[in-house]
Amino acid sequence: MGLLDKLETIATTRETLLPKGINPFNVVIEEIHSATEGTIDGHRVVLAGTNNYLGLTFHPSCIEAARETLLKEGTGTTGSRMANGTFSGHSALEKELALFYGCSSAIVFSTGFVTNLGAISSLAGPGDVIVMDADSHASIYDACRMSGAEMIRFRHNNMVDLEKKLSRLGPKCKNTLIIVEGIYSMLGDCAPLAEITALKKKYGAWLMVDEAHSMGVLGEHGRGLAEAVGVEQDIDFTVGTFSKSLGAVGGYCVSNHPELDLLRYVCRSYVFTASPSPATISSVREALRVINSQPQLRTKLWENVEQLYRGLEHSGFELGPDPSPIVAIRVPSKEKALLAWKAILEKGIYVNLVFPPAAPAGLFLLRCSISAAHTSEQIEYILKTFADLKPMMTDAV
Amino acid sequence: MTTPQYDTIFQQIEALLLEYAQLQVPIQDDTDLINDLGFDSLKLMEMLEDVEDIFDITYPLNDLSNLHTVKDFVLQIQQIVGGE
Numbered sequence: 280m281g282l283l284d285k286l287e288t289i290a291t292t293r294e295t296l297l298p299k300g301i302n303p304f305n306v307v308i309e310e311i312h313s314a315t316e317g318t319i320d321g322h323r324v325v326l327a328g329t330n331n332y333l334g335l336t337f338h339p340s341c342i343e344a345a346r347e348t349l350l351k352e353g354t355g356t357t358g359s360r361m362a363n364g365t366f367s368g369h370s371a372l373e374k375e376l377a378l379f380y381g382c383s384s385a386i387v388f389s390t391g392f393v394t395n396l397g398a399i400s401s402l403a404g405p406g407d408v409i410v411m412d413a414d415s416h417a418s419i420y421d422a423c424r425m426s427g428a429e430m431i432r433f434r435h436n437n438m439v440d441l442e443k444k445l446s447r448l449g450p451k452c453k454n455t456l457i458i459v460e461g462i463y464s465m466l467g468d469c470a471p472l473a474e475i476t477a478l479k480k481k482y483g484a485w486l487m488v489d490e491a492h493s494m495g496v497l498g499e500h501g502r503g504l505a506e507a508v509g510v511e512q513d514i515d516f517t518v519g520t521f522s523k524s525l526g527a528v529g530g531y532c533v534s535n536h537p538e539l540d541l542l543r544y545v546c547r548s549y550v551f552t553a554s555p556s557p558a559t560i561s562s563v564r565e566a567l568r569v570i571n572s573q574p575q576l577r578t579k580l581w582e583n584v585e586q587l588y589r590g591l592e593h594s595g596f597e598l599g600p601d602p603s604p605i606v607a608i609r610v611p612s613k614e615k616a617l618l619a620w621k622a623i624l625e626k627g628i629y630v631n632l633v634f635p636p637a638a639p640a641g642l643f644l645l646r647c648s649i650s651a652a653h654t655s656e657q658i659e660y661i662l663k664t665f666a667d668l669k670p671m672m673t674d675a676v
Numbered sequence: 677m678t679t680p681q682y683d684t685i686f687q688q689i690e691a692l693l694l695e696y697a698q699l700q701v702p703i704q705d706d707t708d709l710i711n712d713l714g715f716d717s718l719k720l721m722e723m724l725e726d727v728e729d730i731f732d733i734t735y736p737l738n739d740l741s742n743l744h745t746v747k748d749f750v751l752q753i754q755q756i757v758g759g760e
Binding site: 423429430431432443635636640 | 716717718721725734736737738
């Protein structure tokens, strides 16, 4: 078998889709008009699949902060955090993130993905154990492989299975890092964090929570699921991203363990990649201030979530288990999902199409992500479109 | 704990392999899980959950990189059962 032969299956699949005008994994947004509208294939569409939960990509003060820094500090750092890539903004943002979480320290990374790659593979190594939820993000899986630690997965949100696996580890629990997510990105469900922290304490393990999709969304101050559940003091490491609620790109890890700072010296995805641009950092700092000072954005987000989730539920769609800014509609087959996704786009709505292995348990999903910036009228239009096209998404036809 | 015999484990996983395999072929020691039985990563994970229940073990994902044939699988399970 030649080097490139393994790509043949993908090429064949793509060739069957392109003549039908379906290319869901290479959509180009030709123009972006606002946090909720863009132009795709020459048509203006409602963006309902962008993880822009608070709509901050177009927040005037975030744009202004980025603009000012762009003019003052230039377009990029051209270096890694360890070399010439740490500007005063990076350090200031780390202090502000630590303050936001009430933690002693924070590290800023270039993306959420490399945050997980770096933090996890530096914290755990050969001789350690990582116990991860089965529905964890690809970055967590890849990081675990990179770490060289023993990788164990427990069934998604299944506390019986988690306890069984921890109990078998015995004294190795003190070298065990449990990794879960605040909100899971495919079905939008939350981790049972109170139970997980109880098990973590019972067995003396360590706990990392990825709040990528829950930061800015959950908790009175937007700190995520741990704040919402009241277990922040039991979380050893919190990781997250700037590319969702904070409306930019980058990632972070915060902790009360003073050893976190030592990761700067061993974490390859920190040492060997360029740092976020100064303008990006400024927009994130401003977005953090907005999240702190404008809780009404979260209120509006959850009103929108309720409207979309309950509306789709009322129309009889099979959804993820809980209302959340990620609303996943289950479709019975790949073919139906593809045709429905195309029809929805032609009606002027962009959503995400998700197949296995990205989707869990062999599911085919049309995934909406809702924003505080969506208007009630936009959500009504999404609901009407899905209801009109429902026969394409069910077993009925 | 007494480590179960190779044949005993083989018989127990044979039925599972046939249940989850995309391609139905006779299960032998050198049957390849991907090339002969058509397993993909998702099906493999689903089956591993059953394996963990049946043998009351934890199967580390690291072992997947050395899992190619039915014989590999049986030996891995035998080793895990013996070690727990």
